[in-house]
Each structure stands twice: as structure tokens, then as C-alpha cells.
Amino acid sequence: MQQNRNVEDIFAATPLQQGMLYHALSEQDPSAYLEQYTFVVDRALDGPAYQKAWQKLTDRQPMLRSSFHWEGLQKAYLVTHKTASSPVTLDDIAHLSAHDQNTAVEEWLRRDRDRGFRLDKAPLFRVHVHRLAEERHRITLTLHHAIADGWSLTILLNELNVIYEATLAGGNADLGAAPSVRAYLEWLGKRDHQGARGFWRERLSTVGAATPIPLATEGGSGSTKGQSRSRSLVFDESDSQAFRAASRKIGVTESTVFSAAWALVLSRYGALDQVMFGETVSTRPAEIPDVERTIGLFLNVLPNVVEIDEEASCRDWLRGGTEHKGRGAPAGFLSSGRDAAAFGSSTGYATVFDHGRLGKPAGWRGRQRDRKQLH
Secondary structure, X not given: OOOOOOEEEEEEOOHHHHHHHHHHHHHOOOXXXXXXXXEEEEOOOOHHHHHHHHHHHHHHOHHHHEEEEOOOOOOOEEEEEOOOOOOEEEEEOOOOOHHHHHHHHHHHHHHHHHHOOOOOOOOOEEEEEEEEEOOXXXXXXXXXXXXXXXXXXXXXXXXXXHHHHHHHOOOOOXXXXXXXXXXXXXXXXXXXXXXXXXXXHHHHOOOOOOOOOOOOOOOOXXXXXXXXXXXXXXXXXXXXXXXXXXXXXXXXXXHHHHHHHHXXXXXXXXXXXXXXXXXXXXXXXXXXXXXXXOOOOOEEEEEEEEEOOOOOOHHHHHHHHHHHHHHHHHHOOOOOOOOHHHHOOOOOXXXXXXXXXXXXXXXOOOEEEOOOOEO
16 A cells, blocks of 8 residues: 555544444445435536536545555555545436336446445445436435445535536635544544543443343344344434424434433333443544534444433433433543443444435525435
8 A cells, every 4th residue: 555656645444444344344245334315406417517526526525535455454444545536427317207217216226235335445435316307316425334424424415516516607616625534533542541441331330231122032033143234214304303393392312312212112122221222423522623524434332321210201301311421422432342341242233313414505506305314
């Protein structure tokens, strides 16, 4: 790698990225940790200008020019390349009926997932545009989760729109320099890992292992032993709005309500007054400059211990859960994979709450219908 003149930067992959790579390679599943985001925009689209905008975005954002390398090394490294070509393809299916268009798109999405990515070859994303009509296009962004989280997706799409509009006007977007993920990695290296290990050992000393998933017993039809599986629950627009409104009324986040609902399921099936499960949390420290504008994987999986208080009101119980999570934040950077001794068997599986709200990119003309997901 050192002899490759197309290398801009090299640093060790984060513990979560290391774990993703391990599972993806060991399971030999091309769709492992592959994310597909698809949405419809109702506007005319200049194909060459759109492709050029993605290339400019790739030139701007380091993570879009990155790949992973591990052969002959003790751990995986993230390599940012000086250049990488953005793979944007166009497919005109406007001549098909609405039914045949849907069939064609679904078949394409299936093939796209089966295709996967070569993790040691940049870029680890691609874009496909299905032209449905003169002023309607379905756009699919496929990327590997190891290079970006959901927050990053919103940043990417907003910057893309600014660049696209500037390209249409024959100019260049003034977005300033893109922040690098290196600042986060340096921050992570300076944390008190020993103190964090002590925090989790004490917190989990009387808890034990993660609460088993209901009906997923070893050897049974629902067994998940030794396997990696995922299940998704998708909320439509009306359900999503109702869910957000209810969370705001109580005064807690949507992810808190989701975690509480899962805790109740575990409690009811197991007749338990305390449950524990892995929970995916965001790790964007406010003290890092421009962290909210940085593209990368700012996530971690931590044990969430929930006490079921049958005497408390729903509002008080949910708010108490929020306060408890806040107290664990100083040790939230510790990796359950790298520091397994501190966590024991507390995170055998993990829940993920994905807001899925791509939003309407700033300046984007026309309507954009988002696919909202709850994982």
C-alpha cells in the first residue's frame, strides 16, 4: 500500500468496522452490511450533470474514496485514495407500464444486493437512476455500511444537491473543505479505556448475559445460534408521524420508545423484571470540531439494561430510561468487540433504530418521497 501512489491517507479501522469486515468475510455473504437507499424524485434530471455531481462529491469526501485492507496485516486498515471514479449508471424504463417498472426495479435491487462489494477496492458505493418518466426518476444509492452511517447519508445527499445545482449553472459549489474522520479516530485513541472498562464491569456485574430472543431457542425452528440474521419493521408515513408525535408528547426520543417496546417484549416472554440487550448508538462527540458534518461510521453497540417498573406510569418509566442512558454516555465509546472482557456476553445481538428520514435536500426542486425504515 505504501508504494501505491494513489494513497492519500491510512489509518486503522475502528473496532466496529473491524467487526463488520470479519462477519462479512467469514459469512461470505455479498449483501452483509450492504445498504440500499431508494427514493423517487419528481423532476427532470440531467444525466451527465448528475454523474458529474457525484464525481465532484467523490473527489470532495474522503470516505467515498476509501477501501479496506487486511491481507498480511494484524488488523484491518482504512485506506483513503487520492482519486476514485464514482459509479453512476442510468437506465431508461419510461416506456414500460407502471407494473413492469416496479417489477424491473425490484429485480434490479435484488441483483444489486447479490453483487455486493469488493471491500479492498474503492469506491464502496454506487448509484443507479431509473428514469420512469420525463419528470420522475427513482434513484438508488447502494453503499457498504462500514463507510457511512445514517447521519452521513443526509450530509451526502444535501451536498450532492448543492453540487448538482451548481453544475447545472455551469459553476462550482462553495462548500468548504470536507472534515476528515481522522479527528474522530484521534479522539477515540485518547479516551480512558481502562476507566471505561471498569464502568461497564461494575454496571454489568449483577446482570449476566443478554436476554434471549423470544422463540429463538437453540435447535428450534427460530434458532439463531451461530448465525447472523436481521429483521426489519417498516413504518409508513402516517405511522411514522404518529410515532414521532407520541414520542415528543412524552418528552423522549423515538429510539427510547423503540427500546422500551423491545424491553417489554423480552420481559413478557421471559417473565423478567430486568432485561438486557445490545443497542446500536450514535457516537458523534460534540467536542470534535465539525463532527456533525463528517462522513463516516459513528456508531457503537452497547449493552442496554432496562428495569421493568410495573408501578410507574408509562411516561415516568420512559423518562427514567432516558436519564439512565445519559449516565452511561462517558463510557459509550468502548467497543464490545475489542473489549469483550468488560462486556461479557451482554451483546449477543443488537437492536438498530434507523430514523430513515433522508429529508428533502436543501434546494432540491420537486417532490421527494422517502422510504422510512425501522430496523
